[in-house]
Amino acid sequence: MALTKEALQALVALQSKDKHLDSIQKEIDAVPPRIAALKADLEGEKRHMDAAKAKIVELEKKKKSKELDVAAKEEAARKHAAQLNDLKSNDAYKAMQAEIEAEKAAAGAIETEILQFMEEIDKARAEEKAATAEFKKTEEFSKKDLERLEAEQSHAKGRFETAKVERDAAAAAVGAAEMKVYNHIRGRGKPDAVVPVVAGHCGSCQINLTPGLILEVAKLKSLVTCESCQRILYKPELLAAAAA
Numbered sequence: 001m002a003l004t005k006e007a008l009q010a011l012v013a014l015q016s017k018d019k020h021l022d023s024i025q026k027e028i029d030a031v032p033p034r035i036a037a038l039k040a041d042l043e044g045e046k047r048h049m050d051a052a053k054a055k056i057v058e059l060e061k062k063k064k065s066k067e068l069d070v071a072a073k074e075e076a077a078r079k080h081a082a083q084l085n086d087l088k089s090n091d092a093y094k095a096m097q098a099e100i101e102a103e104k105a106a107a108g109a110i111e112t113e114i115l116q117f118m119e120e121i122d123k124a125r126a127e128e129k130a131a132t133a134e135f136k137k138t139e140e141f142s143k144k145d146l147e148r149l150e151a152e153q154s155h156a157k158g159r160f161e162t163a164k165v166e167r168d169a170a171a172a173a174v175g176a177a178e179m180k181v182y183n184h185i186r187g188r189g190k191p192d193a194v195v196p197v198v199a200g201h202c203g204s205c206q207i208n209l210t211p212g213l214i215l216e217v218a219k220l221k222s223l224v225t226c227e228s229c230q231r232i233l234y235k236p237e238l239l240a241a242a243a244a
């Protein structure tokens with residue numbers, strides 16, 4: 001295809017605008033994962049706090065159940081004590097007394113367990129207090145971070161719009177045929193579609209270019225692509241001369 005210095009220059013100019021646009025897009029794309037990470041952090045703190053709260057509820061429930069056990073044992077001991085005087089035989093009396101002692105001992109043992117639960121509840125409350133404070137702190141910080149990230153994103157989007165107008169203006173100066181090749185290369189994951197010839201090498205893949213190919217590039221008569229990486233080649237010194 002026919003080519004002029006100006007056409008190739010327009011392509012290089014477009015690439016520079018596209019690079020700028022790409023870098024802003026990268027900034028924009030980097031924001032959502034950071035927001036997601038902030039939210040995940042906060043959710044983690046919340047789960048920790050909720051677990052601490054749930055632990056207190058569970059311990060309180062266990063303690064309550066033990067308290068009911070103690071009351072039942074004490075009630076049984078009281079009932080049996082009231083029945084003592086009605087017993088006729090000495091053996092039955094002694095057996096009942098032993099039972100009452102066993103019930104009182106059981107109640108005492110459960111009281112000890114209750115004391116242990118109370119200690120555990122105190123510890124759980126302290127943990128819950130720390131977890132809540134940690135959550136509140138993270139919540140406050142992440143709110144600020146979130147606002148900052150959203151501002152960053154909005155600012156980047158504004159810059160993108162400006163850069164996009166400049167990019168489109170640069171694109172308007174590129175011929176349809178060159179644009180087709182350029183877009184094709186970029187579409188294949190090569191954002192640096194136009195590369196300089198550097199000391200006889202392709203500026204991107206570094207392959208040694210044949211003198212014949214370099215000559216073709218220098219002629220500026222047609223679009224020449226690297227045989228290895230298929231990028232468009234140009235000689236910067238020639239374009240600079242054309243620009244001047």
Ligand SMILES: [Zn+2]
Nearest residue numbers: 202205226229
């Ligand atoms: Zn190459």
